[in-house]
Amino acid sequence: MKVEGEHLFSGTQQQVWDLFRDTEVMAAALPGTKKMELIGENTYEAVMNVRVGPVVGEFSGQLVISNEDHPTSYTMTVDGRGKPGFLKGVGDVILTNQGENQTLMGYTGEVQIGGKLVAVGQRLIDTVAKSIISQAFEILDNALAERESAEAEGREAAYRKSSESDYAATVAKDLIKNVLKRTGSSEDS
Numbered sequence: 001m002k003v004e005g006e007h008l009f010s011g012t013q014q015q016v017w018d019l020f021r022d023t024e025v026m027a028a029a030l031p032g033t034k035k036m037e038l039i040g041e042n043t044y045e046a047v048m049n050v051r052v053g054p055v056v057g058e059f060s061g062q063l064v065i066s067n068e069d070h071p072t073s074y075t076m077t078v079d080g081r082g083k084p085g086f087l088k089g090v091g092d093v094i095l096t097n098q099g100e101n102q103t104l105m106g107y108t109g110e111v112q113i114g115g116k117l118v119a120v121g122q123r124l125i126d127t128v129a130k131s132i133i134s135q136a137f138e139i140l141d142n143a144l145a146e147r148e149s150a151e152a153e154g155r156e157a158a159y160r161k162s163s164e165s166d167y168a169a170t171v172a173k174d175l176i177k178n179v180l181k182r183t184g185s186s187e188d189s
Contacts, residue, residue, distance in 0.1 A: 001122070003091060003129060004108040007137045011144045013095045016103045017071040019140060019147075020093075028159045029139035031132065034058075042066065050084065052128050053120040057084035071095060076109070085115020 009016045019025055023044065027036040032049035039045045042065040050059050061080030068074045073094045080087045091109020098104050113125065143159050150157035 001111045001113070001125065001129070002109070003089070003111055003133075005133065006104055006106040008098065009103045009105060009141065009144060010101060011103055011148075012101060013071040013097050013103050015144060015147070016095055016105060019144060025140065025143045025159055028143070029136040031135065042068070046080075048080075050082070052084075052117055053124050055084045055116045055120055057082045057116075059084070059087065061087070067092075078111075083116075085113060085117040087117070088112045 009019075011019070023036045023038060027033040027046075030036075030046075030048060032051070033046060034049065035045070035047040037045055039062075044063040044065075045060070046063060047058060047060045050057060059080040059082035061078065064077045066075045066077065073092065076089075076091050076093065078087065078089045078091075089109055089111035091107055091111075094106045096104045096106070111129075117125065139160065143157070146157045146159060
């Protein structure tokens with residue numbers, strides 16, 4: 001499965017770079033994350049509960065950052081396994097200064113899945129992946145704003161964690177939108 005897209009953050013390249021290295025923020029942004037910690041240079045370990053349609057389970061794995069060109073680009077390699085199957089992926093992230101305290105993040109990657117996850121179908125997996133990414137960007141946008149506020153007010157930042165119920169609602173909304181889009185396009189034919 002190919003994953004690609006872009007997102008405009010309200011922050012400098014350095015602020016966005018730092019955000020993606022903060023395990024507390026990243027764990028808050030990804031629904032179902034039980035643990036995320038740095039275990040070696042540019043190597044993170046994570047444990048997540050994942051739900052894709054009827055397939056539910058815990059995944060554990062590693063995320064490795066390589067090919068760093070600070071603060072403009074890096075490569076992420078993910079390898080996760082659990083009872084529902086496995087996920088392996090490699091992707092590139094590019095951060096581009098857009099001026100006016102804005103940074104455009106572009107990402108491209110390839111992800112392989114196996115096990116019970118394959119049984120739910122490519123469309124559902126695509127929708128779930130897009131929903132997770134969309135929700136994560138919303139949380140990360142809020143985290144950047146919270147960091148700025150906290151710094152201006154001289155206090156420690158407090159981050160809102162992504163809940164599994166928020167994630168489920170986002171997936172349901174995206175699934176309905178996709179069904180309506182397909183239904184509308186078949187009626188137009």
